[in-house]
Amino acid sequence: xxxxxxxxxxxxxxxxxxxxxxxxxxxxxxxxxxxxxxxxxxxxxxxxxxxxxxxxxxxxxxxx
Amino acid sequence: xxxxxxxxxxxxxxxxxxxxxxxxxxxxxxxxxxxxxxxxxxxxxxxxxxxxxxxxxxxxxxxxxxxxxxxxxxxxxxxxxxxxxxxxxxxxxxxxxxxxxxxxxxxxxxxxxxxxxxxxxxxxxxxxxxxxxxxxxxxxxxxxxxxxxxxxxxxxxxxxxxxxxxxxxxxxxxxxxxxxxxxxxxxxxxxxxxxxxxxxxxxxxxxxxxxxxxxxxxxxxxxxxxxxxxxxxxxxxxxxxxxxxxxxxxxxxxxxxxxxxxxxxxxxxxxxxxxxxxxxxxxxxxxxxxxxxxxxxxxxxxxxxxxxxxxxxxxxxxxxxxxxxxxxxxxxxxxxxxxxxxxxxxxxxxxxxxxxxxxxxxxxxxxxxxxxxxxxxxxxxxxxxxxxxxxxxxxxxxxxxxxxxxxxxxxxxxxxxxxxxxxxxxxxxxxxxxxxxxxxxxxxxxxxxxxxxxxxxxxxxxxxxxxxxxxxxxxxxxxxxxxxxxxxxxxxxxxxxxxxxxxxxxxxxxxxxxxxxxxxxxxxxxxxxxxxxxxxxxxxxxxxxxxxxxxxxxxxxxxxxxxxxxxxxxxxxxxxxxxxxxxxxxxxxxxxxxxxxxxxxxxxxxxxxxxxxxxxxxxxxxxxxxxxx
Numbered sequence: 001x002x003x004x005x006x007x008x009x010x011x012x013x014x015x016x017x018x019x020x021x022x023x024x025x026x027x028x029x030x031x032x033x034x035x036x037x038x039x040x041x042x043x044x045x046x047x048x049x050x051x052x053x054x055x056x057x058x059x060x061x062x063x064x
Numbered sequence: 065x066x067x068x069x070x071x072x073x074x075x076x077x078x079x080x081x082x083x084x085x086x087x088x089x090x091x092x093x094x095x096x097x098x099x100x101x102x103x104x105x106x107x108x109x110x111x112x113x114x115x116x117x118x119x120x121x122x123x124x125x126x127x128x129x130x131x132x133x134x135x136x137x138x139x140x141x142x143x144x145x146x147x148x149x150x151x152x153x154x155x156x157x158x159x160x161x162x163x164x165x166x167x168x169x170x171x172x173x174x175x176x177x178x179x180x181x182x183x184x185x186x187x188x189x190x191x192x193x194x195x196x197x198x199x200x201x202x203x204x205x206x207x208x209x210x211x212x213x214x215x216x217x218x219x220x221x222x223x224x225x226x227x228x229x230x231x232x233x234x235x236x237x238x239x240x241x242x243x244x245x246x247x248x249x250x251x252x253x254x255x256x257x258x259x260x261x262x263x264x265x266x267x268x269x270x271x272x273x274x275x276x277x278x279x280x281x282x283x284x285x286x287x288x289x290x291x292x293x294x295x296x297x298x299x300x301x302x303x304x305x306x307x308x309x310x311x312x313x314x315x316x317x318x319x320x321x322x323x324x325x326x327x328x329x330x331x332x333x334x335x336x337x338x339x340x341x342x343x344x345x346x347x348x349x350x351x352x353x354x355x356x357x358x359x360x361x362x363x364x365x366x367x368x369x370x371x372x373x374x375x376x377x378x379x380x381x382x383x384x385x386x387x388x389x390x391x392x393x394x395x396x397x398x399x400x401x402x403x404x405x406x407x408x409x410x411x412x413x414x415x416x417x418x419x420x421x422x423x424x425x426x427x428x429x430x431x432x433x434x435x436x437x438x439x440x441x442x443x444x445x446x447x448x449x450x451x452x453x454x455x456x457x458x459x460x461x462x463x464x465x466x467x468x469x470x471x472x473x474x475x476x477x478x479x480x481x482x483x484x485x486x487x488x489x490x491x492x493x494x495x496x497x498x499x500x501x502x503x504x505x506x507x508x509x510x511x512x513x514x515x516x517x518x519x520x521x522x523x524x525x526x527x528x529x530x531x532x533x534x535x536x537x538x539x540x541x542x543x544x545x546x547x548x549x550x551x552x553x554x555x556x557x558x559x560x561x562x563x564x565x566x567x568x569x570x571x572x573x574x575x576x577x578x579x580x581x582x583x584x585x586x587x588x589x590x591x592x593x594x595x596x597x598x599x600x601x602x603x604x605x606x607x608x609x610x611x612x613x614x615x616x617x618x619x620x621x622x623x624x625x626x627x628x629x630x631x632x633x634x635x636x637x638x639x640x641x642x643x644x645x646x647x648x649x650x651x652x653x654x655x656x657x658x659x660x661x662x663x664x665x666x667x668x669x670x671x672x673x674x675x676x677x678x679x680x681x682x683x684x685x686x687x688x689x690x691x692x693x
Contacts, residue, residue: 004510005507006503008499009498009500009503012499013499013504017507020507020511023663023664024511024514024660024664031653033620034558034619034650035560035620036560036619037655037656037659041589041590041591042591043587043588044590045585
């Protein structure tokens with residue numbers, strides 16, 4: 001069976017192997033959690049409590 | 065004359081008794097006076113004319129040395145020393161406990177086990193054969209790697225009668241492609257051609273009861289031409305010795321210097337590694353015993369070759385050109401070049417150069433016959449940092465296997481103060497990095513395969529569920545006003561959501577600001593979606609740009625109940641725009657995979673780009689460069 005990397009070469013390639021492992025790890029995490037690397041949406045949170053101003057407005061105007 | 069009584073031989077010259085180990089008829093050399101006798105089947109003894117000078121031991125193997133081969137014990141009962149036109153071989157008779165006989169042979173510090181039984185060959189088989197020719201013997205294919213002739217025969221101990229031949233007979237050395245099966249053809253006369261099969265053997269595997277060889281000692285010798293003194297290290301194990309003062313070439317295989325008519329130009333400048341220097345290379349202790357400066361015939365290119373001897377591991381060479389060092393050892397294999405490639409041990413080597421080499425000057429001792437006028441045809445095949453080389457003088461073909469040595473390692477190995485600076489790129493100089501390109505190539509292929517598999521996996525596992533869809537008719541009353549969607553569920557934990565608007569615009573635009581709101585937590589996700597679609601017909605050609613739909617993926621949206629605040633802005637020249645808004649949960653995103661691929665590719669792309677440039681420079685000096693095409 002052909003070895004992927006010769007034993008002597010492991011030392012020389014260790015930094016790239018670490019880098020590749022990190023990239024693959026981050027990539028897999030992003031795909032599982034739906035994290036898009038280049039996201040142009042803004043994420044914010046209303047500070048007025050669990051029911052937001054917008055939400056209250058929405059509720060009062062559309063779902064009475 | 066009868067000198068054998070009760071299996072004991074009494075030397076007629078010195079009366080010393082020797083026990084007969086082999087059955088008669090035998091040849092026997094008296095260990096007292098060195099006279100060699102033929103003892104016939106009827107115990108009749110006759111003296112031969114062989115030289116009486118004692119043979120120097122090789123690797124401390126002597127008559128009586130014991131060992132084992134293939135689990136069978138043996139002891140050495142006799143030895144033949146055969147001097148040929150270009151080399152010397154030593155053969156020891158191994159007598160096994162069951163009475164069988166084999167030969168342990170040494171040539172050029174390499175060891176072989178020979179069967180004592182010969183295969184008789186028809187003379188036609190070897191007619192018109194020369195070095196490099198193919199021979200098939202007993203369904204095995206061999207290649208002739210050496211054609212030679214015995215010039216001197218000596219012996220000690222006892223050998224069977226049929227092993228004694230002090231005539232000047234021809235020999236063909238054979239090997240197979242792998243170097244695992246070898247043999248010697250002896251052409252004793254026009255009718256008697258015999259083939260002896262052999263296999264290479266490591267001396268250590270024979271468990272010989274010998275003392276390990278000590279360090280090489282310098283012995284002062286006197287030049288037979290100029291009478292000046294110089295040091296030798298190999299004694300009778302060297303074939304040729306050169307006087308460093310006058311360049312006279314001597315034969316030294318008999319343990320004494322015998323002047324020849326040949327003369328070599330002496331070296332005028334100090335050697336980078338002086339003769340006699342000891343060093344440790346690849347964990348083996350080597351002594352520099354010989355040096356030759358050689359040049360490519362018809363050019364000014366010249367390089368330096370050092371002959372190295374390890375008392376334990378034997379012969380090696382160190383070659384230096386433009387500050388680049390290559391460590392070389394002979395191999396038994398006989399690679400068969402095919403086109404511009406040659407293969408050894410499943411590895412492919414590319415043809416780099418073919419040339420004729422000539423000797424410029426030389427010093428020290430050489431295992432094989434050295435000649436000032438020798439011309440070698442050399443073919444070099446490379447697979448950096450390794451190479452194989454075929455050297456031939458017409459009658460002899462030898463393959464060498466070499467590896468690049470870092471100059472700093474040479475300096476450290478031989479404790480040198482100065483070594484020549486490195487110029488340009490060496491023939492087998494490895495590209496930067498302490499790993500082989502092959503390993504990186506395999507790793508890149510593995511990562512690419514992993515990437516493809518992961519893409520397939522994430523495409524197949526993406527839910528891509530439509531969570532919301534509604535068509536709004538945006539007229540002037542709704543234009544630039546906030547519209548609130550119905551609430552909808554986003555499921556599957558935390559994952560992405562794609563918000564898409566599709567419109568009926570034509571040669572127009574539609575802008576929509578969308579805020580995705582989590583009813584439970586108040587998390588807001590703002591995005592701007594602008595669709596533009598224009599097309600036309602100009603200069604005889606249709607054109608189109610943009611699209612009537614646009615989408616954006618919102619990252620990491622936790623599951624929950626959501627609604628959207630939509631703020632549309634339509635063009636004034638369209639009374640109503642149909643705005644279709646949809647939300648799709650857990651969609652496959654290619655851009656992440658693409659970015660990961662780009663990041664993974666940066667180092668290999670940079671490495672292989674630099675390597676290509678490096679290789680192009682390496683091959684610049686070759687007539688077989690793949691970078692010229």
